[in-house]
Amino acid sequence: MAIFRSFTVNGHDNNAIFDNETRHARSLSPSSPPQAGERDAVSLCEFSSTLMLIIITYDVSTVTAAGRKRLRRVAKVCESTGQRVQNSVFECKVDQMQLEELERRLLEEIDEKEDCLRLYRLTEPVELHIKEYGNFRAVDFDGALVI
Secondary structure, X not given: OEEEEEEEEOOEEEEEEEEOOOOEEEEEOOOOOOOOOEEEOOOOOOOOOXXXXXXXXXXXXXXXXXXXXXXXXXXXXXXXXOEEEEOOEEEEEXXXXXXXXXXXXXXXXXXXXXXXXXXXXXXXXXXXXXOOOOOOOOOOOOOOOOO
């Protein structure tokens, strides 16, 4: 089923069609209105510029050379969006559209018969749900930058 979504980015109104089956989206302009079968479902799920904290964990089988290659590709996808907090654990601050794109890219890389991928959304306020111990401290991208 395709869903029509309206969202605002930097004060500009945008429209897109998102296909839940193929996990692809296409932007709409006045010259490309929704097609047959695409319905207005803004109330079901609306894009938002609000960032959310997502935890991604994965376990990729590395028994074969292909598995080791998949592991590197999954890590690169995660590194492009978030920060590594443990070997196969990443924290990502994303909006809804970025999350859907990240999930699509990760699903393209893993082999669902051999690998495991989990995405967790921490509920807001995240400061109440995170406790850190040990020598690693995540980078606070919202805090002050000290040079």
